Amino acid sequence: MTAAALLLGTASAADLRIYPSFTEVREPVRATGTTLSVTLPEAAWAGLIPGTLDLEGLNFTSAVQRQEANWLATLEGKTVYLKRGDADPQPVTLIRARDLLVRDAQGRYLNARYEDLSFDVPPPLNPLTPSQTLTFTLPQAGTGTLSYLTRAVTWAPRYTLKAGTGGAQLSALADIRNGTDLAYDVKMTELYAGDVEVQGGPPVPAPYAVESRATAGALADTAAPKINSLGELRGLYRYALSTPFTLPANSVVTLPFLTPKLTSFERYAGLNTYFTPQNASGTLSRFYRLKADQRLPGGSITVREEGRIAGQTTIPETAKGAEIEFTLGSDPDVRYTRSVQTVSSEKNAQGNVVRSTYRVTYAFENGKDRAVRAEVTETVGGRRIIIDSAPARQNQAQAELRVDVPANGKATKSFTLVVDNS
Structure with missing residues (x-):
C-alpha cells in the first residue's frame, strides 16, 4: 500500500468560498496509492466545523482522524540543552515530551520548562501543539478535491458615507480575515453575503493583526485583485476576486469593494416611539x-460630515433601490414637547373605556442656525384605529408627522387619533 500526504500547515493553493461567518476551503489533492493523509495543525483544526471534511472526486472506504504527537515528541531519547540559573546550558536527555521530563548527566530525572530548553535544530511554530491527521483509505489512486468549512476565515463589508453641503457619496471596502496559522495561496475567491447558517462550532475571534491593504505586503508584487459582482444565488449576493492572491496567516486583507451611486439622500431629526396618553418631552x-442603485450586503457604516466622523452603525442586507434608514444618536439642538388632549371617551355598561379620541400635539424647537426637517412616527395598538381622516386600521397603525423647523425657530404639528376597542 502506498500513501500520499497533504500537509496543510504551510501555504497551499486553494479555492476559497468566503461567507460572513465561515469559509469553504477547497484544495486539490492527488493520491498516488490507496491512502491519502491530511495533516492539519491543532490551531487550524479548532476552527474547522465538525463533520464538514469531505473528499470530492475520490471514493473512499473509510476515514480515520487521530491526534499526532507534537514536535518535541520526535526528540524523545535525544539530547537537548537545559539552562539552570546563570550557568551555561547543560546537555540532558528528553525522556517524555508530554510533561518535559528530562534526565541529566547524573541520571536524575526532573520536569523542565520549555523556555529553559534549547535545541540543535530550529523548532517549528507552536512546537508544543499537536496536529490532527485524517487518513482516507481509497479503492484506487486518483485526483480529487478536499473541502471543509472553517470559522477562522470570514469577510465583511464596511461602508463610508461622506456627506457635505453638496450631497453625499457611499463607498465600501471588503475585509477578509484569516484567524489561523495557515496561509492560503488563493487561486479563486468567491465572497457571499446573505443569511447562511451552518451547524457546529463557535465563531473564531478576529486576529489581532494590522490590516493589510490590497497594495501592501504579499499583494505588492502583483496587480491587486478587484471584486466583481456575480449576481444573485438563491437569495445570496455573490462576488468574485478577479485574480489570485495570498491570504497570510493571522491577517486581515482589505480590498476596495463597491462604489454605489445614491439615488436619494436625506438628513432629518427624528423620533420613533409608541403612543401613550401621557405628555412627554x-x-x-x-x-x-438613503437609497442606492445596487444591492448592498449588510455591514458597518461610518458617516463623515464634511470630513469629520459623525458616527458609526450597521446596515442590513438591502436590495437595489430599497430604503436604508438609521440613526447616529441624539441631537440636543432639536427638542420636542409632546402634549396629549383627551377629546372624548366612551365606556361600556361595565364602565370600561372602549373608545377614545385624542389630540396629540408636538411642539418643536430648533437651536441650529439652519432649518431642520423633523419627523415623528408613533406606533398605535388597538382593535380599530383611525388617524386623522385616514381609513381605519386593525390592530396596529402608525401616525406620522413631518414638519420643517426654521433656523433658531419653532414649529407645531398635531394629529387626531381614535382608538376603538369595542
Missing part, C-alpha cells in the same frame, strides 16, 4: 435615509 435623534 425630549430631544430628537440624528437620522439618515
Whole structure:
C-alpha cells in the first residue's frame, strides 16, 4: 500500500468560498496509492466545523482522524540543552515530551520548562501543539478535491458615507480575515453575503493583526485583485476576486469593494416611539435615509460630515433601490414637547373605556442656525384605529408627522387619533 500526504500547515493553493461567518476551503489533492493523509495543525483544526471534511472526486472506504504527537515528541531519547540559573546550558536527555521530563548527566530525572530548553535544530511554530491527521483509505489512486468549512476565515463589508453641503457619496471596502496559522495561496475567491447558517462550532475571534491593504505586503508584487459582482444565488449576493492572491496567516486583507451611486439622500431629526396618553418631552435623534442603485450586503457604516466622523452603525442586507434608514444618536439642538388632549371617551355598561379620541400635539424647537426637517412616527395598538381622516386600521397603525423647523425657530404639528376597542 502506498500513501500520499497533504500537509496543510504551510501555504497551499486553494479555492476559497468566503461567507460572513465561515469559509469553504477547497484544495486539490492527488493520491498516488490507496491512502491519502491530511495533516492539519491543532490551531487550524479548532476552527474547522465538525463533520464538514469531505473528499470530492475520490471514493473512499473509510476515514480515520487521530491526534499526532507534537514536535518535541520526535526528540524523545535525544539530547537537548537545559539552562539552570546563570550557568551555561547543560546537555540532558528528553525522556517524555508530554510533561518535559528530562534526565541529566547524573541520571536524575526532573520536569523542565520549555523556555529553559534549547535545541540543535530550529523548532517549528507552536512546537508544543499537536496536529490532527485524517487518513482516507481509497479503492484506487486518483485526483480529487478536499473541502471543509472553517470559522477562522470570514469577510465583511464596511461602508463610508461622506456627506457635505453638496450631497453625499457611499463607498465600501471588503475585509477578509484569516484567524489561523495557515496561509492560503488563493487561486479563486468567491465572497457571499446573505443569511447562511451552518451547524457546529463557535465563531473564531478576529486576529489581532494590522490590516493589510490590497497594495501592501504579499499583494505588492502583483496587480491587486478587484471584486466583481456575480449576481444573485438563491437569495445570496455573490462576488468574485478577479485574480489570485495570498491570504497570510493571522491577517486581515482589505480590498476596495463597491462604489454605489445614491439615488436619494436625506438628513432629518427624528423620533420613533409608541403612543401613550401621557405628555412627554425630549430631544430628537440624528437620522439618515438613503437609497442606492445596487444591492448592498449588510455591514458597518461610518458617516463623515464634511470630513469629520459623525458616527458609526450597521446596515442590513438591502436590495437595489430599497430604503436604508438609521440613526447616529441624539441631537440636543432639536427638542420636542409632546402634549396629549383627551377629546372624548366612551365606556361600556361595565364602565370600561372602549373608545377614545385624542389630540396629540408636538411642539418643536430648533437651536441650529439652519432649518431642520423633523419627523415623528408613533406606533398605535388597538382593535380599530383611525388617524386623522385616514381609513381605519386593525390592530396596529402608525401616525406620522413631518414638519420643517426654521433656523433658531419653532414649529407645531398635531394629529387626531381614535382608538376603538369595542
